[in-house]
Amino acid sequence: MTTVMIQEARARVTVGIFAHMPDAAATAPLSGESADGALAFLTEMSPDLRGAAILGAEGEVLAATGDEPGRWGEDAAALFAVADGAEGAPVEQVHIATEQGEVFAVRNAGLAAVAVTDRFALASLMLFDMRSALRRLASPNFGGSEPPKSRKGGD
Amino acid sequence: MPPKPHRVLLDRVSVYADEAAAFMRRRRVSRRPFARLYYPHGRSADHAQDSRSGAELFVAAGRLIEVAGKKEKG
Numbered sequence: 001m002t003t004v005m006i007q008e009a010r011a012r013v014t015v016g017i018f019a020h021m022p023d024a025a026a027t028a029p030l031s032g033e034s035a036d037g038a039l040a041f042l043t044e045m046s047p048d049l050r051g052a053a054i055l056g057a058e059g060e061v062l063a064a065t066g067d068e069p070g071r072w073g074e075d076a077a078a079l080f081a082v083a084d085g086a087e088g089a090p091v092e093q094v095h096i097a098t099e100q101g102e103v104f105a106v107r108n109a110g111l112a113a114v115a116v117t118d119r120f121a122l123a124s125l126m127l128f129d130m131r132s133a134l135r136r137l138a139s140p141n142f143g144g145s146e147p148p149k150s151r152k153g154g155d
Numbered sequence: 156m157p158p159k160p161h162r163v164l165l166d167r168v169s170v171y172a173d174e175a176a177a178f179m180r181r182r183r184v185s186r187r188p189f190a191r192l193y194y195p196h197g198r199s200a201d202h203a204q205d206s207r208s209g210a211e212l213f214v215a216a217g218r219l220i221e222v223a224g225k226k227e228k229g
Contacts (some may be wrong), residue, residue: 034205049178050220051224052223053221055167065220066223066224068222072219075215078215079212081213081217082208082212085208086202087192087194087200087208091192091193092194092195093192094191094212095190096188096191098188099160101186103216103219116220120183120186136172
């Protein structure tokens with residue numbers, strides 16, 4: 001009897017918790033400083049990187065290299081729209097290799113990152129670094145001052 | 156007289172380095188443009204450049220490459 005009551009209470013309370021619990025990754029306000037930190041990490045880790053941008057949950061540009069953050073937002077949104085429409089399902093990662101360079105796009109933890117590299121960049125490392133940067137950025141403890149862990153062996 | 160142990164090790168490392176260099180050379184020569192999409196649970200799909208979705212993906216990627224510009228050397 002007691003067990004049944006506890007189960008009922010737990011089910012009721014749990015539903016309440018999930019109904020009112022915001023998705024931290026998607027709704028927590030991210031400072032431009034922390035996004036800049038994540039972008040600096042990506043730039044440091046990838047010698048082949050030409051440019052990159054980090055986008056928020058609504059597609060807004062949190063940080064970008066170069067002078068045209070608005071264009072990064074528009075073109076990244078266009079890329080994700082085309083990629084999602086290709087098979088009618090949201091993509092997790094995109095890798096497009098062209099003669100002019102390579103494009104990587106990753107969605108993780110309610111955020112997105114887009115990067116352009118030289119040809120023949122190591123895709124697995126690039127995607128790993130992008131995922132790692134986004135995961136770190138979305139974690140509540142990340143305040144921009146603590147850079148993501150390096151994958152370099154020396155430090 | 157058998158070769159010194161470090162010579163054996165050096166030779167082996169050189170062979171591996173040569174193999175890796177040859178692999179990278181072949182990769183550079185033979186690699187064609189591609190568009191690959193990854194979905195949750197590890198599924199992935201290639202889209203040919205001459206397909207409709209592939210062509211759109213390449214156009215979108217081209218715009219991003221244009222925004223990124225050329226890499227500054229140095």
